[in-house]
Amino acid sequence: MKKDTILFEQALQIAFEKVKLYDSISKTITLVRDLRGRIRILLPESRKNYQDSVIQNLGEDLSQSLGPYGYKPEDMVLYAKDLSLEESELRDGLVMYRDDRKTINLLDRQVVGQDWLKEPYARETTIPRATFFGIKGGVGRSTALVIWAWYLAKQGKKVVVFDLDLESPGLSSTLLPPEAMPDFGIVDWFVEDGVGQGDRILDDMILATPIAAGLSGEIKVVPAFGQKTREYLPKLSRCYAGIPGGKNQSWGERLERLVNEIENKESPDIVLLDSRAGVHDIAAVAVTRMGSFSFLFAVDSSQTWKAYSFLFDYWKRHPRLNEIRANLQIVASMIPETERDPYLKRFRENAWDLFRENLYDEAPKDATDVFNFDLNDEDAPHSPLPMFWHRALQEFEPAGRTSTVEEKTAEDALGDFMRRAEKLVFSEAEERLP
Numbered sequence: 001m002k003k004d005t006i007l008f009e010q011a012l013q014i015a016f017e018k019v020k021l022y023d024s025i026s027k028t029i030t031l032v033r034d035l036r037g038r039i040r041i042l043l044p045e046s047r048k049n050y051q052d053s054v055i056q057n058l059g060e061d062l063s064q065s066l067g068p069y070g071y072k073p074e075d076m077v078l079y080a081k082d083l084s085l086e087e088s089e090l091r092d093g094l095v096m097y098r099d100d101r102k103t104i105n106l107l108d109r110q111v112v113g114q115d116w117l118k119e120p121y122a123r124e125t126t127i128p129r130a131t132f133f134g135i136k137g138g139v140g141r142s143t144a145l146v147i148w149a150w151y152l153a154k155q156g157k158k159v160v161v162f163d164l165d166l167e168s169p170g171l172s173s174t175l176l177p178p179e180a181m182p183d184f185g186i187v188d189w190f191v192e193d194g195v196g197q198g199d200r201i202l203d204d205m206i207l208a209t210p211i212a213a214g215l216s217g218e219i220k221v222v223p224a225f226g227q228k229t230r231e232y233l234p235k236l237s238r239c240y241a242g243i244p245g246g247k248n249q250s251w252g253e254r255l256e257r258l259v260n261e262i263e264n265k266e267s268p269d270i271v272l273l274d275s276r277a278g279v280h281d282i283a284a285v286a287v288t289r290m291g292s293f294s295f296l297f298a299v300d301s302s303q304t305w306k307a308y309s310f311l312f313d314y315w316k317r318h319p320r321l322n323e324i325r326a327n328l329q330i331v332a333s334m335i336p337e338t339e340r341d342p343y344l345k346r347f348r349e350n351a352w353d354l355f356r357e358n359l360y361d362e363a364p365k366d367a368t369d370v371f372n373f374d375l376n377d378e379d380a381p382h383s384p385l386p387m388f389w390h391r392a393l394q395e396f397e398p399a400g401r402t403s404t405v406e407e408k409t410a411e412d413a414l415g416d417f418m419r420r421a422e423k424l425v426f427s428e429a430e431e432r433l434p
Contacts, residue, residue, distance in 0.1 A: 011069035030105040046081040115284035121256040129271045129292035135307040137277040139333040141297045142171045150405040151418045153217035157269040165276045169224030175209040182207045185225040190239040252285040297333045300347040312358035325359045332384035351382040385417045
């Protein structure tokens with residue numbers, strides 16, 4: 001690589017340092033990074049409100065400094081009042097720097113991944129929420145959710161489950177047999193809400209699952225699709241659109257509104273969100289923006305730890321890092337039948353490394369007000385909740401049988417997980433109450 005080459009990961013820091021030098025140009029400056037990674041400046045007023053000489057110097061300075069990740073000097077500066085930007089776009093800018101004189105924001109134009117660093121939404125209710133997430137699929141995430149929902153219903157709790165794995169909606173058919181499906185699902189609601197009539201199908205997109213029949217509580221499901229869902233793929237492609245104009249909501253804000261409406265309608269004791277695997281924006285919203293406690297499912301493999309390290313490293317810049325990291329818990333998924341103790345020992349060590357290198361604070365001796373945990377601290381987010389491999393779970397399909405979840409199987413595979421998860425989610429929710 002040539003010495004003067006500027007790479008993607010360097011360009012943003014260069015722009016940031018340059019903009020900090022322009023104290024007098026504006027109290028608020030936004031760095032706009034496009035889909036190719038090129039950066040320019042967005043100022044809040046119209047072009048006529050700024051001195052030509054200052055704008056010219058700024059444009060030339062940034063254009064020359066950024067090289068291929070900049071624009072021509074005359075194109076380096078945009079003006080918000082002269083553009084037709086939606087308010088939601090500007091509202092979603094990330095604060096990179098703030099002092100008494102200026103604020104520097106980042107508006108990152110990404111195809112995916114835009115929501116991982118954004119602020120959580122305002123909650124309308126205090127109902128506990130829990131997100132089940134895995135950086136990779138096939139790790140028993142949805143199975144664990146179903147069994148834990150059954151466990152909570154067995155104790156008399158009212159549970160509402162959202163199938164948010166819209167690209168691969170397995171949970172819907174696991175909990176609801178075809179004849180017990182509601183008429184519509186989440187993809188139908190997004191499309192109808194886009195034209196102002198989502199409320200017309202709200203009552204027809206939630207039903208109780210038969211696996212909780214006979215229990216003192218209940219489990220209701222908001223599936224990805226319903227019996228009357230048609231043209232699933234065309235609808236899916238429209239789920240991630242925002243609503244311009246009057247409501248001016250991003251798709252994530254719309255999802256939060258849907259969950260709020262169901263919570264207000266059903267008044268459950270807990271809401272469970274089955275997230276899509278990977279770094280898709282569904283996962284970003286469900287894990288970091290909806291005020292939920294998040295269970296991070298993992299198997300002990302180098303591929304899994306490396307994938308999580310990319311996400312955790314990204315989280316270092318989150319404006320609400322303290323809030324996010326306090327609501328995370330790692331899950332050791334599909335623990336093998338043999339050599340369990342050595343497996344869990346390795347898993348714990350790798351999970352500790354993941355958190356220690358990315359999300360834990362450096363802890364000086366005798367420090368108290370830091371987010372840091374020892375390797376063997378059982379209350380630490382890196383201390384794995386265990387999900388043991390069980391042969392019966394390989395063919396787990398409770399909605400397709402006359403019986404419900406088999407109690408001994410649930411206890412053998414997830415007994416410790418279920419009890420610790422309940423304590424984590426409900427105690428955390430109580431701490432948020434006024």
